[in-house]
Amino acid sequence: RKEVEQDPGPFNVPEGATVAFNCTYSNSASQSFFWYRQDCRKEPKLLMSVYSSGNEDGRFTAQLNRASQYISLLIRDSKLSDSATYLCVVRGGYNKLIFGAGTRLAVHP
Amino acid sequence: ETGVTQTPRHLVMGMTNKKSLKCEQHLGHNAMYWYKQSAKKPLELMFVYSLEERVENNSVPSRFSPECPNSSHLFLHLHTLQPEDSALYLCASTPVPIPGSGANVLTFGAGSRLTVL
Numbered sequence: 001r002k003e004v005e006q007d008p009g010p011f012n013v014p015e016g017a018t019v020a021f022n023c024t025y026s027n028s029a030s031q032s033f034f035w036y037r038q039d040c041r042k043e044p045k046l047l048m049s050v051y052s053s054g055n056e057d058g059r060f061t062a063q064l065n066r067a068s069q070y071i072s073l074l075i076r077d078s079k080l081s082d083s084a085t086y087l088c089v090v091r092g093g094y095n096k097l098i099f100g101a102g103t104r105l106a107v108h109p
Numbered sequence: 110e111t112g113v114t115q116t117p118r119h120l121v122m123g124m125t126n127k128k129s130l131k132c133e134q135h136l137g138h139n140a141m142y143w144y145k146q147s148a149k150k151p152l153e154l155m156f157v158y159s160l161e162e163r164v165e166n167n168s169v170p171s172r173f174s175p176e177c178p179n180s181s182h183l184f185l186h187l188h189t190l191q192p193e194d195s196a197l198y199l200c201a202s203t204p205v206p207i208p209g210s211g212a213n214v215l216t217f218g219a220g221s222r223l224t225v226l
Contacts, residue, residue: 002151004151008149034214042219043199043217043218043219043220044152044199044215044217045217046214046215049214087151087152096154096157096165097154097215098151098154099151099152100151101149101150101151102151
């Protein structure tokens with residue numbers, strides 16, 4: 001089993017749609033979780049950290065389910081500019097961040 | 110403008126060449142990383158340096174040789190690479206992590222796209 005698994009997509013959604021991605025992780029001792037965004041041919045950039053109680057940043061909501069070992073990212077009112085690959089990241093040992101392969105989102109007019 | 114700068118942005122080399130990738134960070138961070146990103150695969154951590162000391166080497170072939178002369182600079186020396194080494198090589202940095210804190214967010218450079226012929 002991969003340490004961090006994501007559905008590769010692509011998710012093709014119209015503008016204004018709500019879309020959700022899930023990510024599962026194998027190490028139950030993992031403590032920190034993040035979503036990064038990577039635009040085509042660019043470097044990954046932190047989108048948001050994921051807190052135990054769930055957190056929201058504008059149109060983006062992240063949730064953590066420790067019992068089932070998954071995290072989710074919900075994007076409301078999708079914009080064309082949201083088109084990117086979303087990377088699920090889990091922190092393991094000494095600052096070792098383990099990346100998923102990413103979920104590709106394509107928002108169309 | 111990212112605080113982590115990588116050069117060159119693109120590199121094409123033959124299997125017998127020797128080249129180096131350079132990374133420089135202007136964020137005052139003390140930990141630096143090399144990651145490899147191949148198409149449709151997760152980022153693979155290659156090396157970690159903390160306070161200029163290598164703290165992790167993830168079974169990377171010896172044809173990749175890192176060097177960290179100071180906390181602001183990181184190099185990846187390349188020698189006799191294989192075509193399957195073609196990938197995007199990303200440098201990143203973090204503040205020295207404090208266990209339990211959130212101070213371990215990676216800041217990436219724009220990457221060096223390597224093609225081995």
